[in-house]
Amino acid sequence: MKISIIIPTYNRAHIIVETLNSVSNQTIKDWECIIIDDYSTDDTDTTVGEYLSQYPDLAFRYMKNERSKGAQGARNTGVDRAQGEFVMFLDSDDLLLPFCIEERLRIVEEHKGYDYYCFTTYALMPDGSVKSKYKLCSPDSDDIERFLKFQNPWHTMGCIITKDAVNTVGYWDEKFARSQDSEFYLRLVLQKNLRGYKACHLSYDSLFRSSYSQASVSRSSVLSNAIQDTYYTYLNKVRKQLNDLGLWAKYKESYVYFSFYIYSRFLMPKGKMEDRFFNIYVDLMDEIDVPAYKKEIYRLYFKHRGSKAVMNSRILRLFFKSIPKIFILPSSREMLW
Known part of the structure; x- marks a missing residue:
């Protein structure tokens, strides 16, 4: 072997x-x-x-x-x-x-x-x-x-x-x-x-x-357009896979976390949020009625479109830290509904 x-x-x-x-x-x-x-x-x-x-x-x-x-x-x-x-x-x-x-x-x-x-x-x-x-x-x-x-x-x-x-x-x-x-x-x-x-x-x-400063095969200088294309593809690809395998009902709340993480960690710091991404989140909000999720996405979307202040690193950090507060453990999930 x-x-x-x-x-x-x-x-x-x-x-x-x-x-x-x-x-x-x-x-x-x-x-x-x-x-x-x-x-x-x-x-x-x-x-x-x-x-x-x-x-x-x-x-x-x-x-x-x-x-x-x-x-x-x-x-x-x-x-x-x-x-x-x-x-x-x-x-x-x-x-x-x-x-x-x-x-x-x-x-x-x-x-x-x-x-x-x-x-x-x-x-x-x-x-x-x-x-x-x-x-x-x-x-x-x-x-x-x-x-x-x-x-x-x-x-x-x-x-x-x-x-x-x-x-x-x-x-x-x-x-x-x-x-x-x-x-x-x-x-x-x-x-x-x-x-x-x-x-x-x-x-x-x-x-x-854990960290390095030299060039790598992943090319840290990849254009933001390519990064956005990647995550748009990723969001759609994973949802299709879950649906095709009959796993959507089981993992849809995890997928909400997945989409929220991508938005906060990768998409928002790269520039204005494109309509194609917003449509994905709107669709999720219609299907998964989590008030805190709706509130955060709408608030950040409009702040992001209307002001560059949201790009402030402190705001980004606070937003990123809010994820575990919104998506809490199943034992207390009823508090969100």
């Missing part, structure tokens, strides 16, 4: 060697590592080439795109070339602990028959400390609800997936400018015919950097 580790990279010559070292230092060699350079303009190709020449016996493969495809396109290229039974998506500044692959394959052997396996990842802070940020919770936690509430239960590299399951899910959506990870994994957990195992009892086996 082998895992194909897929690493998309863009202008990471200064840091990718640390990531490659963490792969090289695995306690077992049942892996291949496919590095997809998304048309970097720095010395990534030279840096990676020199590194790979030092380890000719290790299963590294490097290829450079002839044009930029973004992180999703690079990952899809890696999937097409993967020869392992499982694939794992690693960013070019992530780190695997030495036992990561061995422990994950041990779990697969002990719990056979699943299509994907999820593990705990911690954040590597700028001061060198580690911090828990993604929590698998209990094996019975509702992962669909958690993804809808942007409480992702695992990090991008926290999951290994059979290549067949990736084909079933439909690869990464290359049109998405943001939230690609959430979108991909939400599609994964929405697949009724795919089963996942969550290794909640294990400690963390990998680290992601």
Whole structure:
């Protein structure tokens, strides 16, 4: 059994060697590592080439795109070339602990028959400390609800997936400018015919950097129009998926949270709210009669259209913090109706 580790990279010559070292230092060699350079303009190709020449016996493969495809396109290229039974998506500044692959394959052997396996990842802070940020919770936690509430239960590299399951899910959506990870994994957990195992009892086996200032494959300079297009597509896509799967009644309140979070976190800071988005929220307000939700959307919509004062960071923070107050726990939800 082998895992194909897929690493998309863009202008990471200064840091990718640390990531490659963490792969090289695995306690077992049942892996291949496919590095997809998304048309970097720095010395990534030279840096990676020199590194790979030092380890000719290790299963590294490097290829450079002839044009930029973004992180999703690079990952899809890696999937097409993967020869392992499982694939794992690693960013070019992530780190695997030495036992990561061995422990994950041990779990697969002990719990056979699943299509994907999820593990705990911690954040590597700028001061060198580690911090828990993604929590698998209990094996019975509702992962669909958690993804809808942007409480992702695992990090991008926290999951290994059979290549067949990736084909079933439909690869990464290359049109998405943001939230690609959430979108991909939400599609994964929405697949009724795919089963996942969550290794909640294990400690963390990998680290992601909590912040960085250099360029990444996700391209922080993506135009706001592309970001708005992404979230418009996301809102409609998820609702259609829930309807098609007969899950709308069960998750419609989580979807309200999902839409509210997108509005407050991503859409409102990008400029004036377009009518196409407002129509989505009006439709939700007609179907889900939550007075607090109606009040907030209308108030912020008209303030946003009529005054730039709403862009004040303090107001944004207050609005963002109001989400858990509006969408409270089910035990006291009757207070909203």
